[in-house]
Amino acid sequence: MKKAGIFAVIAASAGLVGAGAVLANSGPGRQGMNMTFEKLDADGNGEITQAEVDGLKAARFAAADANGDGALSLEELQAQGMKKAEQRAAGMLERHDANGDGVLSQDELPKPRRSGHMFERMDADGNGTISKQEFEEARNQMRSNGMGKHRPGQPEVTEPEQN
Known part of the structure; x- marks a missing residue:
């Protein structure tokens, strides 16, 4: 409920x-x-x-x-x-x-049209987990495609730190 x-x-x-x-x-x-x-x-x-x-x-x-x-x-x-x-x-x-x-x-509940595909795309190395770097790269890619643009009150996307 x-x-x-x-x-x-x-x-x-x-x-x-x-x-x-x-x-x-x-x-x-x-x-x-x-x-x-x-x-x-x-x-x-x-x-x-x-x-x-x-x-x-x-x-x-x-x-x-x-x-x-x-x-x-x-x-x-x-x-x-x-x-x-x-x-x-x-x-x-x-x-x-x-x-x-x-x-x-x-x-x-209706299933998302591409359920699971997002995780697979973000898991760039295919190891079954998403690292912080993979997450940031995927987020930056989505934003560069016009998805999830910066909105007031949300932190701006910055480039991930390279260690």
Whole structure:
């Protein structure tokens, strides 16, 4: 049960982080499978205009702006994020609860697409362990590929010391 709680916190955090972006960028292609042509084609004429896309964005913003002041407070963003996280968590439970008991056991959790491959790539000498040097080299390689760029509040990557 603790694992389900941890997942809920992770999902809620992901939803919160994405809430502002979702509200600001709610055009076609941003809403994935939930966005339909019919929803975007507000006047039903068989064509989508920029005005219709802008209208959808404005409506989504207004729905999140609970007090109607024209701005999104932290509380409003959190509420929007929690709503999205709850929807994602419910969907995940529905998709992965193989035995239908209403909870996800560890064996029901989705496996990463390339499970184990990261460890193998980091273990450059193939000895079954990752040294500090292998770890730093892999991290620097990922960052040079645009993954895990430096973010404020995190230490900058430095070159590993050569002994």
